[in-house]
Amino acid sequence: MINKNISQAKQPASPYVAETPWLDPKAKPFIQIKGLSKQFDDFTAVNNISLDIYKGELFTILGGSGCGKSTLLRMLAGFEMPSAGQIIIDDVDMSGVPAYDRPINMMFQSYAVFPHMTVAQNVAYGLKKERVAKLEITRRVSEMLELVQLSDLAKRKPQQLSGGERQRVALARALIKQPKVLLLDEPLAALDKKLREQTQFELMNLQYQLGITFVVVTHDQEEAMTLSTRVAVMDQGQFVQTGTPTQVYESPKNRFVADFFGTINLFDATVISCQPNEGTASYDIKAKLDKTGTMVKAVGESLLSPASTITIGVRPEKIGISHERPEGDNLTIAKGVVEDLAYYGNRSIYRVRSESGRVIQVSAQNYQRSEQLSLEWDDQVYLSWDSSCNVVLTE
Amino acid sequence: MNDVSGPKKPRYSQLLGDKLWRNFVIGLPYFWLFLFFLVPFGIVFKISLADPIVAQPPFTALFDFGANAKSWLHATFDNYLFLTEDNLYWISYFNSIKIAGISTLLCLLLGYPMAYGIARSTPTVRNVLLMLVILPFWTSFLLRVYAWMGLLGKNGMVNGLLSYLGLIDAPLEMLYTNGAVYLGIVYTYIPFMILPLYATLEKMDLDLQDAAADLGAKPWQVFVDTTLPLSMPGIIAGSMLVFIPALGEFVIPTLLGGIDSLMIGRTLYDEFFVNRDWPLASAVATVLLIILVIPIMLFQRSQQEKE
Amino acid sequence: MNRSSRFVFSALCFGFAFLYLPILVLILFSFNDSSLATVWGGFSLRWYSALLNNEQIIDAALLSLKIAAVSATFATILGTMAGLALTQMGRYRGRLIFTGLIAAPLVMPEVITGLSLLLMFVSLQELIGWPVSRGASTITIAHITFSMAYVAVIVQSRLGSMDQSMEEAAMDLGGRPMQVAFDITLPLIAPSMLSGWLLAFTLSLDDLVIASFTSGAGASTLPMVIFSKIKLGVTPDINALATLIIGTVSIGILLASWVIFKQNKRHKEG
DSSP states (O other): OOOSOOTTSOOOOOOOOOSOGGGOTTOOOSEEEEEEEEEETTEEEEEEEEEEEOTTOEEEEEEOTTSSHHHHHHHHHTSSOOSEEEEEETTEEOTTOOGGGSSEEEEOTTOOOOTTSOHHHHHHHHHHHTTOOHHHHHHHHHHHHHHTTOGGGTTOOGGGSOHHHHHHHHHHHHHTTOOSEEEEESTTTTSOHHHHHHHHHHHHHHHHHHOOEEEEEESOHHHHHHHOSEEEEEETTEEEEEEOHHHHHHSOSSHHHHHHSSOOEEEEEEEEEEEEOTTSSOEEEEEEETTTOOEEEEEESSOOOTTOEEEEEEOGGGOEEESSOOOOTTEEEEEEEEEEEEEOSSEEEEEEEETTSOEEEEEEEOOSOOSSOSSOTTOEEEEEEEGGGOEEEOO | OOOTTOSBOOOOOSHHHHHHHHHHHHHHHHHHHIIIIIHHHHHHHHHHTSOBOSSSSSBOOSBOOSTTOSOSBOOOOHHHHHHHHOHHHHHHHHHHHHHHHHHHHHHHHHHHHHHHHHHTSOHHHHHHHHHHHHHHHHSOHHHHHHHHHHHHSTTSHHHHHHHHTTSOSSOOOOTTSHHHHHHHHHHHHHHHHHHHHHHHHHHSOHHHHHHHHHTTOOHHHHIIIIIHHHTHHHHHHHHHHHHHHHHTOOHHHHHHOOTTOOOHHHHHHHHHHTSOOHHHHHHHHHHHHHHHHHHHHHHHHHHHHHO | OOHHHHHHHHHHHHHHHHHHHHHHHHHHHHTBSSSSSSOOOOBOOHHHHHHHTOHHHHHHHHHHHHHHHHHHHHHHHHHHHHHHHHHTSOOOTTHHHHHHHHHHHHHSOHHHHHHHHHHHHHHHHHHHOOSSSOSHHHHHHHHHHHHHHHHHHHHHHHHHHSOHHHHHHHHHTTOOHHHHIIIIIHHHHHHHHHHHHHHHHHHHHHOOHHHHHHOOSSOOOHHHHHHHHHTTOOOHHHHHHHHHHHHHHHHHHHHHHHHHHHHHHHHHHO
């Protein structure tokens, strides 16, 4: 729905940015957060967070309710003053700078579209406060409305708009200020599922075209995965893990991240041996699953002493499911009974009770077109996965 | 980063003006209430320590730095002592508390089922009924009290109706009695009871009552076990909204009450306007305020809980 | 209908009859030709014409209207500011005392408020020579003081239910606090400011006790005149006056709530 023709909108052309600036030691961060904390009476909402965000990133802060992500966003916007620490944006220290003087705009979760103003007046509000000339305002507003395809609704009041239209008003209203950073608070939470998927792509396109740095706060891990260049998983006021969506998904740092960011099967295990892998910084680990005694191989990031307890995680989609026992090296194999299955059309989710008595979740693509399910309740099945899929979790 | 100069300092624009605006919005109403609400209480207390004299204004100064002054501070507790000596004041205070208390209870007894009925009716009916509760609140309090004078008088409607029906031979003495005072207070203050009660009852989750009934409670048990305790904030707020102003009521005992319907508001008014003893009136007011401290704090707390 | 709902229903009927019958009787008897309160002497408008010729009452009514209009306007301004100060301004020193100062006038017995304000005016006069005399101006100040608390409570509850992010969004788009207040907050709370004004107006129009304390020799408001008349008993021309006042206020309130109702409906229908 977002108009691809963006050249008419007076946005600065996005300069070339490296695909992965966070890996480049010479790259200069655009937003620097240094030792940021926020204390509310006896509650620490944000606890000593440091973070660099680079120009043109679409950075997502992901966490459950009460993890401090909204407080962090509000500190960036200038609605809350930090108890300690510093926020630097484009080389300017934001301490003591009120919200209305920051080169940042925000799209609110409720969209906060002013109910007593028309769509055009809403979009024009920020420019009016900048004392931009009237003609210029008219021109830029109509360009912006064009960009978000709201031109026909310019004279409407917000009560007459749908949720998706309101979202675009809020977006246009923030973007027309040409902010250095756009903050988005749960940008898609108020939309229904179909609209959400569509809007998600529009947001990404828009961000890519305008080159504005986006910082998104969300509790929805799917949203975080599809939108972002990088994700920070937040819990109890701190970042648990920061990285690209693939990094966080495939190599979660601990049980919390593994469980929060997607679904995972977790097995308690004991380390048998741990040896450095020649030529890499990683370690080859052999471990025994506590319940079944099955031996598994995995690759870890740190040296573990034998007999120490770890958790082995396997994502449901990495597990193969079949009636026949599969053959192959490096496979971990378990036998079980299909206890539950859910058919989603494109894929099916199976809950298989293994011989050891625990339930393993498997997600399998439905390759074949058939009106019969290839697997049924109470079927005897074999589960198998490559040992490279084993994720070693130490916390 | 090896940036020696560190991040640039931001450009401040008109922060001073923003601070001024904030101070103005907070300061002006604060100052007004401070000057015309809080300070006057201090003055009442100050004058309650003075002696009455025939002069303009009719009381002695608290501080006297004149050459003839025996001492610079001229404070006396005589007024407070006098309050304890004369039965009139004891009776007035006691009567006020009794009348206000019983009236509050009556308001609760009538107001609770009304609020309950309003909260449980369909939205349209509810709005109409609410309007009907609020409407008298907007119309003149004085005239609504006056309406009862016409009804209760010796030649009033009620007596007329009763004798027409042959129920009485001689007109009943209804006006200028304590009963008329109770009636007047309940009549004028019942909207203050119904509205907060309605507010809590309306918010209450009906499922709770259904759940209690489902678990085997009889209707009255459902009421005692769930509805009543959950509506306690409304009961407290409503009761205080009735009790506190009723305690100091002046118009109702004066217009509807008899000579023996002594209430402290009326005593204070007479002390001030008839006897022109300002210091004693101030002492009466100070003691009344002390009596009110606890109910007012109760009310404040119930309001804060609401927030 | 079961037993308990029958009880609730009869309580409602009795309650509303109790609230409205006296007023209806009063209105009825204002059209009574007889001057006796119990005897119906036929329909007549004589008490209304007597009222119109009563200069004392007309003067008092005009004075009361003037005081009510001025005090309601100032009370709305100050009360709105107080409402903003209590909800939108975050923390500051003395906020707790401020909360108390707003809530206390709502429940303070009128005799205390009236007495304390009078003594305040007397002391001020001694100290700085102002106010020179007591009358309309002192009554107005007194009325502003207690009705601004009512306005503040109404405005405060509206602000409390408002989406706070509206104002934050305006600030985020570059609105300074004062601009945000005038661009966003005030338009959004305008309906509650209007009902605050109406309430302040009727409170002022209705007040007897505080006006009696703070008035001087010359100025008598309408309630003061009415009170001095009815202290001695029922008089039919006051019935007529009461009918006029109650009628005007009721029609005004019904009209206002109808307008608000229509507006809400339009908003909802969108």
